Amino acid sequence: MTQTPLLEVRNLSVSFNTEEGVVEAVAGLDLEIAAGEVLAIVGESGSGKSATALTLMGLWRDPNVRISGSARFEGADLVTAGDDELRRIRGERLAMIFQDPMSSLNPVHRVGDQIVEQIRAHREIAAAEARRRAVELLGAVGIPDAATRADSYPHEFSGGMRQRAMIAMALSLEPSLLIADEPTTALDVTIQAQIVDLLRELNRSRGLSIVLITHDIGLVAEIADRVAVMYAGRVVEQGALDEVFYDPQHPYTWGLLGSLTRIDRPRPKRLPQIPGAPPSLLAPPTGCHFRPRCPHEFGRCLETPALESRQSKAPGHLDRCWLRVEEKRRRRQTEREIALDATGEAS
């Protein structure tokens, strides 16, 4: 990438104090996102994906939270920006949507009025003009009969419609980057598919860059250009969508991809599973955080591997695993053959 990235996160660490000790939620995170790109950050609970999103939005500023590193976005550093600067960036240039639309929508105000208010708080335009834009936005996110529905209250909308209204609100000041934290997790699968289509359409037609935070690997495959896989506070693998899905380099990523149920494949008798559970972030293991669950652990794993490209043919495909690339491919192939042997079809 020769172009300056839209967002460039370097060595971001986030830790907070709890009664039981210091939790290192995010450790040395490096990420970048180009203009017009969809980056998915995928991980389980405790992986640090949501802590990353909240930190980037400046929503995690608290005396108990220690943040270090940098996050350059359109000439500002989101880590060190003052409150005023952050308020200006947030909403205007950088917007966020959440799993629960009611975290962004005020239940006692009409949906259209909330968008009008948001626009007029940042722009000097007449109420009628702001109203026209609000209706246009609601239409653009697929709310039918937007001029009438703008006068509805959030509770009069279905879950999917509320999600659309929240997206309209997030887009009202034409931000360049949208952070979407589990935007479809609470929705039924048929509604989820519509919201994913909408996000993809907004990305294509408006060049909106999106950071999608999710635990849903199917969703990632549907929308992302690039993927960062997080585990226990670190990115363990990062690369273009197809690189990560078809040539995963970290045993955690193979494990996850291997344990998925698929409706479009013969079902295995038994699902391949990753043993154990993610570590406590109060006392993460030495070296590679996945080491205690990894069937491929060896002596060197007690040192923390850097997130770097280990193959000259794919310079953008990074991982944190000490195994040699050929060795990984060989072992992954063996695991797949074993799994395949266990399918009813193969026997």
Next chain:
Amino acid sequence: MSGESLLEVRGLVKHFGEGAGLLRRRVEGMRAVDGVDLTVAQGETLGLVGESGSGKSTLCRAILQLVEPNAGTVRFQGRELVGLRQRELRPLRRQMQMVFQDPYASLNPRKRVGDIVGGPLKLHGLASGAELRRQVRELLDRVGLSPEHYGRYPHEFSGGQRQRIGIARALATRPKLILADEPVSALDLSIRAQIVNLLQDLQDEMGLAYLFVAHDIGVVRHVADRIAVMHDGKIVEEGTADRVCEQPRDPYTRKLLAAVPVPDPREARERRAGRAREVHMQSSSHTSG
């Protein structure tokens, strides 16, 4: 799959909100469950799939007699459950246990794990004292926990381990049927496969039957012998798991399957291209017609 049916539901109906509603308004009854037939044979898994509001949770509650059905019959091991008194239901409930979605909410935080798992044994008077403790330790071992966990509290466990505790509790009375209501949907991905495999192992060892209720048709397809798809209170389609997923007949099932994200970028792109072609053909036929 042995032929004999363990659970047989016929014409089950449950309305809500009929009669005196909020503020004594006369409200039109909503048919949450609207004439459902289903059977679960011994040792088999019936997957029940539906989205929110489909009626699948109400159906489970009506089967368990936690809500009283308005019409229909629920026969379990040949015995009619509808209309039985609590006292008469209790011995049958031993044979029919539940595993819940949320392993955080469904375990009493003040009770030790051993007391939670042993609770049903005590309640039904099946064991006490040293024998009860022995059985609980065996149950803990069977679900992949350690007997040393006996004296610990639920908050000391991860989500996956809590679900194991919930499963051990459900197994305590040696049931024939387990109603599992979204048993893995609250779990992290790397834990989900462990619990799915555990449920299948227990079925093989103990000959359990499952009514496995979930919104995720991918998981259901993996565990179920047969799948029933529920929509607007009705079963719209039923068949073997492979048949329903590979050759869905009902339009709603087709819509549901088409909406499931495929964790495969190439296939996802192909499906999108296919959908776009369809839309294009539809719109061009509109303009020409």
